[in-house]
Amino acid sequence: MNIDKYTDAIKNCRFCFMCRHLSGIGNVTFTEADTPRVRASMIYGVTMDPEKMADKDFIDTLYRSDLSRACCFHCVNHYDENSLNIAMRTDLVEKGLAPDYAKAIAENLKSSSNWEISGAAEVLYFTDRYTLQTGTVAPAFDAIMKKAGINYATVSGGCIGRALKVLGFAQDAKAAAEKFVSTVKAAGAKTLVVSNPAAYELLKNDCAEFGIEVPFAVMHTSEYILSLGLKAAKAAGDIYYLESDYLKNYNDNLPFPRQLLAAVNANIKPFGTNNEESYTCGEGAVLLPEIDETLVAKLAAYIADRADDPANDKIVVASPYTKIFLSKYTKLNVATLEEVVAEVL
Amino acid sequence: MLSSKDNYMYEMIRTELTDAVGEEFVGTGNADKFGHSVDYYWIPEMWHDRGMPTPKPDFVVHPGSAEEVSKVMKIANHYHIPVVPWGGGSGSQGGALPVYGGIILDMKRMNKFIGIDKESLTVTCQTGMIARHLEWRCNKEGFSTMHLPASIACATIGGFLAHRGTGVLSTKYGKIEDMVMSLEVVTPTGEIIRTLPVPRHASGPDLTMLFLGSEGTLGVITEVTLKVHPEPEAREFRAYIFKDFHTAMSAGAELMRSRLQPCAIRLYDEEETIHHVRRVFGMELDKGAYLVFGFDGPADIVECQMRRARAIMEEKYHGKDLGSKGGDLWWQNKYKFFYPPFMFHIPQAFGTLDTVATFANIENVYHAMKKVVNENFPQARFIGHFSHWYEWGCMLYARFIFEGENVPEDPAEAAALYNRVWDMAIRAAIANGGVINEHHGVGLKLGRLMKELYGPAMPVLEGIKKQLDPNNIMNPGKLGFKGI
Ligand SMILES: Cc1cc2nc3c(=O)[nH]c(=O)nc-3n(C[C@H](O)[C@H](O)[C@H](O)COP(=O)(O)OP(=O)(O)OC[C@H]3O[C@@H](n4cnc5c(N)ncnc54)[C@H](O)[C@@H]3O)c2cc1C
Numbered sequence: 001m002n003i004d005k006y007t008d009a010i011k012n013c014r015f016c017f018m019c020r021h022l023s024g025i026g027n028v029t030f031t032e033a034d035t036p037r038v039r040a041s042m043i044y045g046v047t048m049d050p051e052k053m054a055d056k057d058f059i060d061t062l063y064r065s066d067l068s069r070a071c072c073f074h075c076v077n078h079y080d081e082n083s084l085n086i087a088m089r090t091d092l093v094e095k096g097l098a099p100d101y102a103k104a105i106a107e108n109l110k111s112s113s114n115w116e117i118s119g120a121a122e123v124l125y126f127t128d129r130y131t132l133q134t135g136t137v138a139p140a141f142d143a144i145m146k147k148a149g150i151n152y153a154t155v156s157g158g159c160i161g162r163a164l165k166v167l168g169f170a171q172d173a174k175a176a177a178e179k180f181v182s183t184v185k186a187a188g189a190k191t192l193v194v195s196n197p198a199a200y201e202l203l204k205n206d207c208a209e210f211g212i213e214v215p216f217a218v219m220h221t222s223e224y225i226l227s228l229g230l231k232a233a234k235a236a237g238d239i240y241y242l243e244s245d246y247l248k249n250y251n252d253n254l255p256f257p258r259q260l261l262a263a264v265n266a267n268i269k270p271f272g273t274n275n276e277e278s279y280t281c282g283e284g285a286v287l288l289p290e291i292d293e294t295l296v297a298k299l300a301a302y303i304a305d306r307a308d309d310p311a312n313d314k315i316v317v318a319s320p321y322t323k324i325f326l327s328k329y330t331k332l333n334v335a336t337l338e339e340v341v342a343e344v345l
Numbered sequence: 346m347l348s349s350k351d352n353y354m355y356e357m358i359r360t361e362l363t364d365a366v367g368e369e370f371v372g373t374g375n376a377d378k379f380g381h382s383v384d385y386y387w388i389p390e391m392w393h394d395r396g397m398p399t400p401k402p403d404f405v406v407h408p409g410s411a412e413e414v415s416k417v418m419k420i421a422n423h424y425h426i427p428v429v430p431w432g433g434g435s436g437s438q439g440g441a442l443p444v445y446g447g448i449i450l451d452m453k454r455m456n457k458f459i460g461i462d463k464e465s466l467t468v469t470c471q472t473g474m475i476a477r478h479l480e481w482r483c484n485k486e487g488f489s490t491m492h493l494p495a496s497i498a499c500a501t502i503g504g505f506l507a508h509r510g511t512g513v514l515s516t517k518y519g520k521i522e523d524m525v526m527s528l529e530v531v532t533p534t535g536e537i538i539r540t541l542p543v544p545r546h547a548s549g550p551d552l553t554m555l556f557l558g559s560e561g562t563l564g565v566i567t568e569v570t571l572k573v574h575p576e577p578e579a580r581e582f583r584a585y586i587f588k589d590f591h592t593a594m595s596a597g598a599e600l601m602r603s604r605l606q607p608c609a610i611r612l613y614d615e616e617e618t619i620h621h622v623r624r625v626f627g628m629e630l631d632k633g634a635y636l637v638f639g640f641d642g643p644a645d646i647v648e649c650q651m652r653r654a655r656a657i658m659e660e661k662y663h664g665k666d667l668g669s670k671g672g673d674l675w676w677q678n679k680y681k682f683f684y685p686p687f688m689f690h691i692p693q694a695f696g697t698l699d700t701v702a703t704f705a706n707i708e709n710v711y712h713a714m715k716k717v718v719n720e721n722f723p724q725a726r727f728i729g730h731f732s733h734w735y736e737w738g739c740m741l742y743a744r745f746i747f748e749g750e751n752v753p754e755d756p757a758e759a760a761a762l763y764n765r766v767w768d769m770a771i772r773a774a775i776a777n778g779g780v781i782n783e784h785h786g787v788g789l790k791l792g793r794l795m796k797e798l799y800g801p802a803m804p805v806l807e808g809i810k811k812q813l814d815p816n817n818i819m820n821p822g823k824l825g826f827k828g829i
């Protein structure tokens with residue numbers, strides 16, 4: 001089984017309480033089941049009795065995890081309950097036990113993939129569905145590129161694999177990733193820039209796991225824009241930066257978002273009470289809104305509750321996903337990194 | 346009792362509960378029930394490890410206010426359904442386990458931070474708040490509860506109140522019972538009461554203290570006002586190695602008798618010293634006892650206290666100074682060893698035999714417990730440290746550990762072995778002036794020893810229980826009170 005790769009997480013998390021305070025979903029549902037301890041413990045139960053896999057409640061509990069990976073980042077020995085959860089989902093899919101909602105989402109992702117490239121350029125910008133949905137992130141990136149005088153093309157048209165992987169459809173995820181990588185390769189791009197941290201994760205880490213070679217540089221917009229060395233015309237001022245799950249917890253605290261904010265003279269104020277909880281509305285799970293949007297609304301409300309001055313604070317996020325759902329469910333004033341930079345150039 | 350969903354009574358009661366707290370806050374799913382069937386007590390963990398079913402609740406209810414708790418209690422009383430408060434489930438004594446089924450009252454939805462009174466230096470919150478979240482919230486305003494237990498990330502404030510928990514700075518700031526100003530409690534029959542607003546008075550016996558340590562058997566603690574403290578200007582630690590455990594204990598006791606005010610003292614026995622200095626400092630020792638202490642507060646006062654404490658350690662007891670680094674490393678690592686893989690874990694069998702006694706008795710308690718474990722269970726390891734110090738004595742945090750190969754595979758045999766160690770070790774403690782427990786509580790694990798500890802005073806406790814909980818619905822079978 002796929003979970004066999006994570007026996008260390010099963011063994012160590014199953015009776016461990018030490019990261020429960022960072023359990024994003026647990027903190028809004030208040031249930032014990034929504035903690036790494038209980039999920040790992042139930043998966044341990046499956047190793048003893050595979051029949052337990054078919055329990056609907058067990059399956060739903062796994063699928064409503066926000067997969068923030070805050071627990072793994074916090075953990076002294078970085079046990080990876082997050083990947084264990086995804087491995088268990090993969091086992092469920094392989095055994096034909098995936099819930100109907102996951103199957104329907106996966107079907108939709110697979111059938112709607114149709115890659116389009118806007119032209120030829122060394123730099124390709126990936127506009128995924130969340131980036132496009134904001135309506136503001138791609139234009140902000142475009143403004144920055146114009147200012148820098150760099151020609152670029154865009155690639156868009158579907159799921160590159162992360163969402164499928166997270167849902168447990170590993171084979172489909174690999175196929176989607178392969179298709180995307182070959183599309184970008186065929187376009188002759190040297191650098192692929194992504195705004196969505198989930199795409200960054202797929203290209204940086206999942207592809208390696210799938211054995212897919214990525215023959216071009218992959219950069220998150222924060223890293224790429226920073227590399228342009230643009231000078232801000234005015235200071236970005238006081239902001240609160242909410243970390244991305246993917247850039248922080250999955251990628252060892254990638255420094256570029258904060259460096260970029262510093263480069264545009266932002267004064268980053270500490271948000272809430274700590275920098276450990278995930279304040280992303282479930283970015284790690286990619287498609288949590290399609291599984292249960294009420295949970296996303298609760299995660300958003302949890303974040304808003306922690307703002308110093310919700311009506312006036314300027315919240316900056318790295319993830320278009322977080323911008324969409326924080327804006328949808330709270331009155332917070334949210335901008336992405338691209339938007340902040342475009343505004344001060 | 347109601348364990349079958351086919352029984353229509355199940356739905357009747359579920360309907361009433363949803364009316365009290367809302368549909369989404371009454372859990373009946375297998376995952377949630379399972380989650381509340383194993384806490385941090387070794388026996389349910391081992392039971393689950395062996396593939397055995399663990400007792401489950403019938404309903405998991407998440408109340409959002411004292412009023413909702415009250416409604417639930419009234420329903421439970423009407424139908425005589427057991428109610429077990431659950432905070433974070435991090436209790437090591439099985440206190441939160443639903444051993445008779447019924448309702449788990451998971452308190453974590455009651456997580457409101459109510460506010461800090463900056464004039465009186467108090468903070469008020471609901472008790473389902475995770476201690477780490479409360480501490481972070483206080484830190485944001487420049488204060489600290491100074492309640493810093495190793496389970497800060499996973500236990501609720503209510504759980505600590507219910508178990509009389511303690512944190513690493515208890516020597517100066519006290520155990521949780523020393524931090525409490527007042528409580529709001531929902532009684533087993535559903536009345537919402539408040540204890541007096543201040544902890545020092547001459548207005549009758551102290552109701553606050555009655556509920557502290559009651560482990561969910563006398564009521565549900567729903568709100569608390571605790572003291573807070575400004576973050577100290579300075580906090581310094583220093584560590585020493587003494588030639589043996591007795592000398593180190595004498596030095597620690599002398600420090601307390603001097604009436605200096607250390608915020609923490611920790612002394613490791615010789616076995617644990619060897620292990621501890623190796624893993625924290627990379628230092629090899631074959632004998633000696635490690636003692637660390639610290640002071641906090643205004644920098645000049647810390648400096649003065651440290652100077653005088655050093656004189657005690659060095660001039661009177663000839664401790665080998667490991668310097669402030671030796672102390673700082675201990676402070677920095679204070680939580681680390683509670684994380685896997687450092688923490689003991691199944692297949693090992695392990696338990697924390699914490700007790701407390703006066704300075705006159707504490708060494709005898711330690712030696713008696715150690716002797717009884719070593720002689721009767723030669724396959725077990727016994728280690729100990731002394732981590733919470735008072736003007737009159739200190740707490741022994743002893744541990745026994747069986748490696749996996751020495752633990753029977755059969756779950757009943759494993760549990761029987763485990764219980765024998767506890768019975769013998771705790772009886773040895775009591776016989777030498779110790780008590781059942783210092784800060785983890787009694788729960789299911791040690792209830793059977795309560796009559797021995799309290800003797801003729803036990804009926805007083807039982808009378809209080811009966812008066813408050815006439816139908817015996819609140820956490821039955823715990824704290825030595827009768828089951829169903
Ligand atoms: C890794 C680790 C380290 C630990 N370190 C420490 C430590 O340093 N200091 C320490 O004191 N303890 C420590 N503990 C033990 C544990 O954290 C404490 O016993 C804590 O008080 C339990 O709180 P909880 O919220 O998890 O309570 P639970 O385990 O859920 O419940 C404990 C008891 O309290 C009752 N209860 C819970 N909430 C309420 C309420 N609101 N009203 C009435 N009754 C209630 C329950 O019914 C039960 O009897 C540690 C545990 C772990 C796992």
Ligand code: SF4
Nearest residue numbers: 013016018019036075
């Ligand atoms: S990730 Fe680490 S801290 Fe969290 S449950 Fe697992 S072992 Fe414990």
